[in-house]
Amino acid sequence: MEMMSVYSSLELDRAEGLAIDELIARSQQPIPDPDRWLEEERRPNVLITSVDAVLNWGRRSSVWPVNFGLACCAFEMIATAVSRFDIARFGMELFRASPRQADLMIVSGTLTWKMAPQLKRIYEQMPEPKWVLAMGVCAMSGGTFAGSYSVVPGVNRIVPVDVYVPGCPPRPEALLYGIGMLHQKIAKDSIAVKR
Amino acid sequence: MTTALSGQEVSRQIGERFPDAVLQSDEAAVVLRGESLLEVAQFLKATPGLEFDYLTSISGVDYLDYLEVVYHLTSMKNNHSLVLKVRCWDRDKPSLPSVVSLWRGADLQEREAYDLVGIAFSGHPNLKRILLWEGFEGHPLRRDYL
Ligand code: SF4
Numbered sequence: 444m445e446m447m448s449v450y451s452s453l454e455l456d457r458a459e460g461l462a463i464d465e466l467i468a469r470s471q472q473p474i475p476d477p478d479r480w481l482e483e484e485r486r487p488n489v490l491i492t493s494v495d496a497v498l499n500w501g502r503r504s505s506v507w508p509v510n511f512g513l514a515c516c517a518f519e520m521i522a523t524a525v526s527r528f529d530i531a532r533f534g535m536e537l538f539r540a541s542p543r544q545a546d547l548m549i550v551s552g553t554l555t556w557k558m559a560p561q562l563k564r565i566y567e568q569m570p571e572p573k574w575v576l577a578m579g580v581c582a583m584s585g586g587t588f589a590g591s592y593s594v595v596p597g598v599n600r601i602v603p604v605d606v607y608v609p610g611c612p613p614r615p616e617a618l619l620y621g622i623g624m625l626h627q628k629i630a631k632d633s634i635a636v637k638r
Numbered sequence: 639m640t641t642a643l644s645g646q647e648v649s650r651q652i653g654e655r656f657p658d659a660v661l662q663s664d665e666a667a668v669v670l671r672g673e674s675l676l677e678v679a680q681f682l683k684a685t686p687g688l689e690f691d692y693l694t695s696i697s698g699v700d701y702l703d704y705l706e707v708v709y710h711l712t713s714m715k716n717n718h719s720l721v722l723k724v725r726c727w728d729r730d731k732p733s734l735p736s737v738v739s740l741w742r743g744a745d746l747q748e749r750e751a752y753d754l755v756g757i758a759f760s761g762h763p764n765l766k767r768i769l770l771w772e773g774f775e776g777h778p779l780r781r782d783y784l
Contacts, residue, residue: 448764450764456766456767456771456772457772459771459772460771460772460773460774463771463773464771464773556771557769557770557771592770592774592783593769593770
């Protein structure tokens with residue numbers, strides 16, 4: 444009988460490699476930021492505006508981020524979450540280990556092409572409405588590694604990004620400010636406008 | 639603190655057993671002939687007084703003229719360390735014996751050196767890419783990559 448190997452099989456690795464090559468080929472252009480609704484004319488409608496107000500208040504007051512860190516920036520995100528900076532002030536203390544319970548993905552760190560399919564999958568597993576915050580220059584544009592052989596030049600190649608927080612790494616205050624911006628963005632959302 | 643053993647001192651001990659194994663040595667490191675790596679490594683691991691039972695790291699380096707693999711060894715028992723180096727002059731098919739049979743920790747590190755610098759370790763149980771994906775072209779930490 445053949446011994447069970449501790450290593451992944453070569454077929455599995457090849458399939459992964461093919462999937463990554465395909466993703467690279469598909470992701471040569473950045474996905475436009477989802478901000479069209481900012482410019483669209485709002486039709487005044489008593490019903491929609493009041494429903495919007497309640498819905499958006501609820502949504503922005505309890506944004507649950509998915510527990511997902513990629514590189515050095517993740518530590519700054521952790522620092523934001525613990526008592527000194529205390530993300531709980533914004534109703535966001537519940538970092539969910541399951542994307543199915545989360546609304547916000549904080550992409551904190553360098554995204555490599557090998558990790559990109561997993562990021563995409565986590566994003567797709569999150570229920571609508573969902574938002575993405577790109578934290579740090581690596582997530583924004585690839586940063587220092589922008590021309591590198593293995594790093595995605597900006598997570599907006601893979602998923603649409605709502606808020607960009609620059610810095611290397613951004614300080615927790617910057618992340619909190621970015622989250623504040625996201626709250627403003629959610630407040631302007633409307634059920635009448637397709638995201 | 640861990641004492642860094644003198645390369646010259648250790649190479650004298652190696653030379654008593656394997657006269658042809660050492661190419662050069664100085665205070666910092668011992669440079670070995672590739673073919674004798676495995677037997678010398680076995681010797682360093684088993685000899686009382688040396689007993690390098692722990693492999694701290696393996697790094698691949700490209701010096702353009704040759705590729706080099708650096709082994710950092712530590713002895714937990716005697717609290718001392720040593721730097722071993724092995725060189726490959728053949729850029730197209732660099733090959734060295736694998737030390738996974740001696741130090742299990744070499745497994746992933748040799749794969750990394752293979753992945754990024756392109757050194758093939760013969761006798762490795764699972765030599766394939768580790769950081770990059772299967773199907774990636776080339777070895778990016780080579781100086782002539784791109
Ligand atoms: S932006 Fe800077 S701190 Fe953040 S992941 Fe990149 S290198 Fe690390």
